[in-house]
Amino acid sequence: MSEQRRAVNLSVHLYPPLNSAAGSDRVQIALDAPATVGDALEALVARYGAEMRRYLYGDGDTVVPAWTAFVNDVPVQLNRDEALQTPVSDGDELALILNLAGG
Amino acid sequence: MAKNSYAGKILRVDLTTGAITTEELGSEYIDLFLGGRGIASKILYEEVPPEVEPFDPANRLIFSPGALIGTGVPAASRTTVAARSPLTNMHGDGHSGASWGAELKRAGYDVLIFQGKAERPVYLYIDNDTVEIRDAAHLRGQFTSGVHSWARKTFGPDVCTVSIGPAGENLVRLAGVYHNGADKGVSARCGLGAVMGSKNLKAIVTRGTGDIGVADIAALKAAYKDYLDTIAVDPYVPPATKYGTCRFMGHRVKFGIHGAENWRYGAYPWETLDPEIFRSDYQVKAGACLACPVRCRRDYRVRTGPYAGVTAKLEWETIARSMTCGVTNPEAVIAWSNQCNHYGLDTEGTGDTIAFAMECFENGILTEKETEGLVLEFGNEAAWLEMTRRIALRQGELANILAEGTKRAAEKIGRGSERFAMHVKGGEMTAGDPRGMPVRAVSYATSTRGSDHLRSNPYIEEIMRPEEALQWFGTEEAADIKHGVRGKGKMLKFSEDFVTIGDILGLCKFAYYRSATFPYLYRKGVHLATRFYNACTGRDLSEEEMLMAGERAFNVEKAYNTRCGATRADDVIPRRFFEEPLLGGGPSGGAVVDLEKFDAILTEYYEDRRWDPDTGLPTRAGLERLGLNAIADDLEARGKLPVSDCGKVE
Numbered sequence: 001m002s003e004q005r006r007a008v009n010l011s012v013h014l015y016p017p018l019n020s021a022a023g024s025d026r027v028q029i030a031l032d033a034p035a036t037v038g039d040a041l042e043a044l045v046a047r048y049g050a051e052m053r054r055y056l057y058g059d060g061d062t063v064v065p066a067w068t069a070f071v072n073d074v075p076v077q078l079n080r081d082e083a084l085q086t087p088v089s090d091g092d093e094l095a096l097i098l099n100l101a102g103g
Numbered sequence: 104m105a106k107n108s109y110a111g112k113i114l115r116v117d118l119t120t121g122a123i124t125t126e127e128l129g130s131e132y133i134d135l136f137l138g139g140r141g142i143a144s145k146i147l148y149e150e151v152p153p154e155v156e157p158f159d160p161a162n163r164l165i166f167s168p169g170a171l172i173g174t175g176v177p178a179a180s181r182t183t184v185a186a187r188s189p190l191t192n193m194h195g196d197g198h199s200g201a202s203w204g205a206e207l208k209r210a211g212y213d214v215l216i217f218q219g220k221a222e223r224p225v226y227l228y229i230d231n232d233t234v235e236i237r238d239a240a241h242l243r244g245q246f247t248s249g250v251h252s253w254a255r256k257t258f259g260p261d262v263c264t265v266s267i268g269p270a271g272e273n274l275v276r277l278a279g280v281y282h283n284g285a286d287k288g289v290s291a292r293c294g295l296g297a298v299m300g301s302k303n304l305k306a307i308v309t310r311g312t313g314d315i316g317v318a319d320i321a322a323l324k325a326a327y328k329d330y331l332d333t334i335a336v337d338p339y340v341p342p343a344t345k346y347g348t349c350r351f352m353g354h355r356v357k358f359g360i361h362g363a364e365n366w367r368y369g370a371y372p373w374e375t376l377d378p379e380i381f382r383s384d385y386q387v388k389a390g391a392c393l394a395c396p397v398r399c400r401r402d403y404r405v406r407t408g409p410y411a412g413v414t415a416k417l418e419w420e421t422i423a424r425s426m427t428c429g430v431t432n433p434e435a436v437i438a439w440s441n442q443c444n445h446y447g448l449d450t451e452g453t454g455d456t457i458a459f460a461m462e463c464f465e466n467g468i469l470t471e472k473e474t475e476g477l478v479l480e481f482g483n484e485a486a487w488l489e490m491t492r493r494i495a496l497r498q499g500e501l502a503n504i505l506a507e508g509t510k511r512a513a514e515k516i517g518r519g520s521e522r523f524a525m526h527v528k529g530g531e532m533t534a535g536d537p538r539g540m541p542v543r544a545v546s547y548a549t550s551t552r553g554s555d556h557l558r559s560n561p562y563i564e565e566i567m568r569p570e571e572a573l574q575w576f577g578t579e580e581a582a583d584i585k586h587g588v589r590g591k592g593k594m595l596k597f598s599e600d601f602v603t604i605g606d607i608l609g610l611c612k613f614a615y616y617r618s619a620t621f622p623y624l625y626r627k628g629v630h631l632a633t634r635f636y637n638a639c640t641g642r643d644l645s646e647e648e649m650l651m652a653g654e655r656a657f658n659v660e661k662a663y664n665t666r667c668g669a670t671r672a673d674d675v676i677p678r679r680f681f682e683e684p685l686l687g688g689g690p691s692g693g694a695v696v697d698l699e700k701f702d703a704i705l706t707e708y709y710e711d712r713r714w715d716p717d718t719g720l721p722t723r724a725g726l727e728r729l730g731l732n733a734i735a736d737d738l739e740a741r742g743k744l745p746v747s748d749c750g751k752v753e
């Protein structure tokens with residue numbers, strides 16, 4: 001297998017409302033290397049469809065900026081396009097949490 | 104009733120003389136102040152000068168439903184209660200989403216003002232035009248739930264109530280004003296229940312059967328559809344509908360900003376308080392405030408164990424303040440919420456005050472002698488519940504001191520306890536720990552009613568793209584949560600004006616003033632809010648004028664506090680946040696609030712507000728721009744404008 005096509009297996013922790021779209025809080029996804037946070041979002045949409053898309057993108061084409069990706073607990077604010085280029089590696093844990101502050 | 108959402112009348116009750124009068128709600132109230140918090144703030148400024156102390160009979164207790172309550176506008180549910188606060192000694196208000204405010208309007212009154220003090224406990228009975236002060240001796244000592252049950256049994260199931268519990272009667276400065284019993288809504292902050300108690304006013308029983316007319320039904324329906332379309336695509340909403348306010352836990356966990364054990368720990372064992380546990384093991388009812396499609400209200404019941412059978416409405420802040428006391432047993436949290444709601448206490452203020460006492464106990468400043476046998480350790484839920492009960496009843500010397508709130512308790516206890524007193528302007532801390540999030544830190548400081556996350560939307564930075572920050576606040580940096588400084592003062596000013604609109608119109612913050620993107624947020628909070636207001640009233644306000652109405656109300660409150668002696672030195676958060684790194688590890692572990700950044704944001708904020716950055720005082724130019732010329736004159740006469748504004752500088 002070439003370097004490019006090696007799999008990047010991610011354990012993804014989906015916070016509300018993504019867990020409703022996926023039917024689970026935790027899912028596994030496999031991406032082709034080299035892979036990014038943006039690739040992971042696209043894979044989730046491909047697997048879970050319109051509801052997942054609506055939660056991640058709203059009614060627009062860019063990621064809803066309130067999503068924060070934690071790559072192995074390091075936060076990446078997804079409010080800028082460059083953030084989607086953040087690399088992920090095989091075995092990483094990716095958590096996607098909406099900035100639901102406000103209590 | 105006119106077809107413009109206003110009843111057109113103020114109802115005034117003098118509890119000293121027994122006089123009950125009505126006044127016209129004239130254009131001097133409606134034009135610039137609109138309703139709710141706007142009108143309440145104006146009345147408080149005009150009728151309660153700084154010489155009038157909070158428990159003075161001359162203090163006013165003002166009930167002011169939002170301008171859109173009862174019109175069918177979604178989530179138009181909030182009523183403002185205002186008075187000079189016995190907790191902060193400054194402007195005080197609280198807001199509740201129960202249906203009592205709509206009932207008052209249907210009875211024919213936009214605003215209800217109490218002044219004076221009854222000789223013995225009374226309640227006010229309102230049945231449309233019939234308004235009577237009646238004896239309430241038989242209600243003395245009753246829980247908020249008991250008062251509501253009595254009223255419905257006595258007057259019929261259609262009446263709404265406002266009441267205080269024993270805490271309010273005992274002038275506990277942490278007491279709230281409860282709407283429709285223990286489990287529907289509370290104007291919790293600022294000790295307003297104690298003001299009601301100081302007037303010997305136990306309850307208001309209200310029936311209103313009139314219509315609240317709106318000017319343009321078609322326009323209202325069109326805006327309603329756009330509102331539903333907006334929340335349908337906003338990912339902020341589904342978790343609210345699924346979990347209620349418990350949903351906020353995930354954010355606190357991932358950012359590590361719990362503020363547990365008296366605002367020391369950012370990361371803390373939280374797993375037992377997982378929103379899914381509340382939903383699956385304890386939830387018995389999912390409901391909504393008046394006309395709200397978001398439906399985030401939740402009732403919970405404990406089924407087994409020592410708290411079996413206890414039910415309570417539970418809000419996220421109650422869970423958060425349980426963690427402030429080190430309590431993570433969900434059943435104890437439900438029991439505590441039940442207890443506070445029945446005795447009529449604010450869970451936020453009470454939780455923080457007990458957490459303060461717990462840290463004093465941990466450090467030997469308080470011992471079992473003072474606690475009268477209670478081992479007041481963090482996490483000791485039995486001691487926590489018992490101290491709450493004692494505070495409500497002012498039972499015992501220590502509870503009597505804690506009933507004064509954190510600030511006064513620290514002043515009385517002394518012996519270094521002041522460093523554990525977590526408050527701003529006397530109002531206990533709320534929401535998440537501000538270390539590592541600079542704009543949140545400043546927002547707690549600038550709130551006009553003491554520390555408060557609902558006075559602004561300090562979370563805009565968490566949902567904004569850099570290009571939006573550039574457009575709105577002049578720099579992309581404002582959209583950087585952790586590191587940005589420039590633009591954040593402007594962002595804070597905008598967000599304060601913005602959420603004040605909600606309190607003026609009676610729109611819930613969770614339904615309008617929180618969102619996952621800035622465009623959705625603006626669409627709901629300004630654009631649709633303005634359309635709803637114009638549709639209901641027949642007026643033609645622009646979005647800029649609506650934002651200015653929010654700014655105006657905020658400035659009136661700022662002027663009130665200025666008149667009470669507040670300056671820039673009062674716009675500050677407890678030293679702990681600057682000096683003590685956040686404990687417990689996690690993403691914010693080790694963080695402190697950077698004083699230099701805090702000051703820079705605060706200065707930019709004052710400048711954008713047109714307040715004097717050196718003193719924090721409002722300026723004549725800033726006030727007159729908002730049509731607050733009389734307030735500028737009053738402040739000048741009292742020597743409370745900046746020196747440069749009084750012509751005293753060469």
Ligand code: SF4
Nearest residue numbers: 392395397399611613
């Ligand atoms: S969003 Fe929740 S708190 Fe707000 S009005 Fe709706 S049900 Fe009530």
